[in-house]
Amino acid sequence: MAIPPKQVGTFIPAEISFLAENSLLTIIPRxxxxxxxxxxxxxxxxxxxxxxxVPIWVAVLLKKQSRCNIVPPNWLSEENLKITxxxxxxxxxxFSANLPWEWVEVGELILGSAPDDLSSPPHVIRNxxxxxxxxxxxxxxxxxxxxxxxxxxxxxVGAMELNEIRSFVTMAMNQLRIMQGTRxxxxxxxxxxxxxxxxxxxxxxxxxxxxxxxxxxxxxSYQDSSDTxxxxxxQGSEFAGTEDERASIxxxxxxxxxxxxxxxxxxxxxxxxxxxxxDDDDGENEDNDMxxxxxxxxxxxxx
Amino acid sequence: xGYLEHGRSTSTDIxxxxxxxxxxxxxxxxxIGGISDELPTGFITVSxxxxxxxxxxxxxxxxxxxxxxxxxxxxxYKFAERWLAMTGDDALLDTIxxxxxxxxxxxxxxxxxxxxxxxxxxxxxxxxxxxxEIKLFKAAQEASKDLKKWTSMKK
Numbered sequence: 001m002a003i004p005p006k007q008v009g010t011f012i013p014a015e016i017s018f019l020a021e022n023s024l025l026t027i028i029p030r031x032x033x034x035x036x037x038x039x040x041x042x043x044x045x046x047x048x049x050x051x052x053x054v055p056i057w058v059a060v061l062l063k064k065q066s067r068c069n070i071v072p073p074n075w076l077s078e079e080n081l082k083i084t085x086x087x088x089x090x091x092x093x094x095f096s097a098n099l100p101w102e103w104v105e106v107g108e109l110i111l112g113s114a115p116d117d118l119s120s121p122p123h124v125i126r127n128x129x130x131x132x133x134x135x136x137x138x139x140x141x142x143x144x145x146x147x148x149x150x151x152x153x154x155x156x157v158g159a160m161e162l163n164e165i166r167s168f169v170t171m172a173m174n175q176l177r178i179m180q181g182t183r184x185x186x187x188x189x190x191x192x193x194x195x196x197x198x199x200x201x202x203x204x205x206x207x208x209x210x211x212x213x214x215x216x217x218x219x220x221s222y223q224d225s226s227d228t229x230x231x232x233x234x235q236g237s238e239f240a241g242t243e244d245e246r247a248s249i250x251x252x253x254x255x256x257x258x259x260x261x262x263x264x265x266x267x268x269x270x271x272x273x274x275x276x277x278x279d280d281d282d283g284e285n286e287d288n289d290m291x292x293x294x295x296x297x298x299x300x301x302x303x
Numbered sequence: 304x305g306y307l308e309h310g311r312s313t314s315t316d317i318x319x320x321x322x323x324x325x326x327x328x329x330x331x332x333x334x335i336g337g338i339s340d341e342l343p344t345g346f347i348t349v350s351x352x353x354x355x356x357x358x359x360x361x362x363x364x365x366x367x368x369x370x371x372x373x374x375x376x377x378x379x380y381k382f383a384e385r386w387l388a389m390t391g392d393d394a395l396l397d398t399i400x401x402x403x404x405x406x407x408x409x410x411x412x413x414x415x416x417x418x419x420x421x422x423x424x425x426x427x428x429x430x431x432x433x434x435x436e437i438k439l440f441k442a443a444q445e446a447s448k449d450l451k452k453w454t455s456m457k458k
Contacts, residue, residue: 006445013453108454141415145408149400164450168414168443172407175380175435176400182387183396 010167016159020102021057021109026071029062056106060113070114075099076107078120081128088135095136095156104133104160133161140165149176322350327385334389354379355386360398367405371431379433410436414443 011019029046036043044052051071054062062068074080075098087096100106107129115122140161143154152169154162325333325347333346353359354375362370372379383399413428432440 006442010446013450017453137415141408141412144411145404147404147407160450164446165411165443167446168407168411168439171439171442172403175439176403178384179380179387179396179400179403182384182391183393 006167009170011163013160013163016102016163017105017109020105020159021060022055023100023102023106024053025056025059025073025106025110026051026053027059027062027068028071029068031067033067056109060109063114063117070110070117072110072114072118073100073106075103076110076118076125078124078128081125081132085128085132085135088132088139092139092142095139095154097156099132099156099158101159103158104129136161144169144172147172147176149173149180327352327382331385331389349389352382352386354382355395360395363402364398367402368409368428370402372402372406372433372436373431375433377434380435406432406436407439410440411443414440415447 028051029048031046031048033046035045041055043054043058046052046068059068059070063070075084080098084096084098087098107125110118111122111126111129118125136157140154140157143152144165146152147169150173152173330347330349334349336346359370359375376382380399380403383395387396387399409428410432429440
């Protein structure tokens with residue numbers, strides 16, 4: 001199974017969206033349902049009007065069958081989006097921390113599947129989301145003017161936004177790195193880590209200097225786990241491999257390109273913490289997630 | 304050895320002190336290979352290639368975006384890598400890195416704005432990209448296109 005070259009270094013938006021569907025969302029069931037044991041986790045039992053948290057894919061599925069109402073997350077309310085927009089517009093050098101990691105995808109998913117559950121008219125929300133995206137895109141673009149060969153700091157950037165610039169940034173940084181390597185007696189310690197990066201902030205003081213040296217992954221763990229996740233998602237969605245095959249593909253890692261730093265201190269404080277964790281050694285769990293998603297895919301296909 | 308020189312009859316030898324153009328790989332070998340006690344300079348002395356002449360570099364530091372890099376060399380940055388690896392000229396490296404950064408940002412803008420006011424000078428600028436920049440442009444445009452496709456699909 002060959003992955004097209006374009007997709008080796010990056011995701012397609014549909015994949016990002018697919019990965020985001022595993023994050024949790026609150027729903028209000030309209031009918032009782034027993035809990036479902038899935039390998040990747042248990043869907044709790046439902047009682048009418050009792051709020052529970054389920055993965056987004058379950059929520060979307062139940063909503064489609066009119067078995068539940070989705071409670072939009074706080075950040076997706078008109079009021080909060082307006083606050084976020086103002087915060088974004090007020091500070092043109094930083095991304096605001098008001099939005100979760102998967103905000104683009106989750107926003108689209110909820111707007112697409114449950115427009116009637118929103119507190120404000122969907123087009124208002126949609127316009128606000130688009131405005132916010134445009135402001136943030138402008139910032140990302142301004143930030144790219146400060147590329148250097150070893151790292152790029154984009155705090156609070158979203159998964160989809162990161163994915164949009166990933167292929168460009170990794171290629172550009174790789175080229176810069178190669179050229180930097182020709183510097184006479186190039187000691188990596190001498191590499192000029194420019195302090196004037198616009199997206200830069202005090203966070204980099206906390207990082208040991210050595211972590212820039214190979215101009216490799218300065219991100220925490222996102223890339224590692226996303227590679228694994230990619231393998232899983234391909235496995236799950238495209239062919240049903242045996243457990244062994246999956247394991248072998250999981251152990252495969254992608255070649256070294258410079259990576260993007262998405263150091264984000266505040267993320268852990270967000271209501272929807274990223275589901276990407278540093279889990280090189282427990283591919284099992286990821287596989288389990290896939291089982292769940294396969295179920296979901298089948299369910300969607302049969303609709 | 305006259306056949307080394309482009310468009311010359313193969314019979315005559317190259318005289319000492321003559322200026323000829325050689326492929327980079329050959330120049331590298333000849334410049335380094337012949338060094339010995341009797342001949343401390345090697346077979347040839349390499350002079351700066353045209354794409355890295357002062358004239359071009361001045362233009363690049365003045366306004367990187369408006370220089371026709373492709374006209375200088377199809378593989379400007381790859382050529383620069385090899386040349387810098389040979390010479391280790393840090394000042395040149397700085398100029399080229401700055402050029403690359405400034406141009407990469409512009410390339411990215413062009414890739415994401417398919418229908419903006421930038422369109423007027425777009426084809427003109429894109430014609431000046433070297434091969435590395437073209438790859439960059441394609442990658443950025445592809446990402447932008449994918450995202451638009453996904454967004455329109457969701458609506």
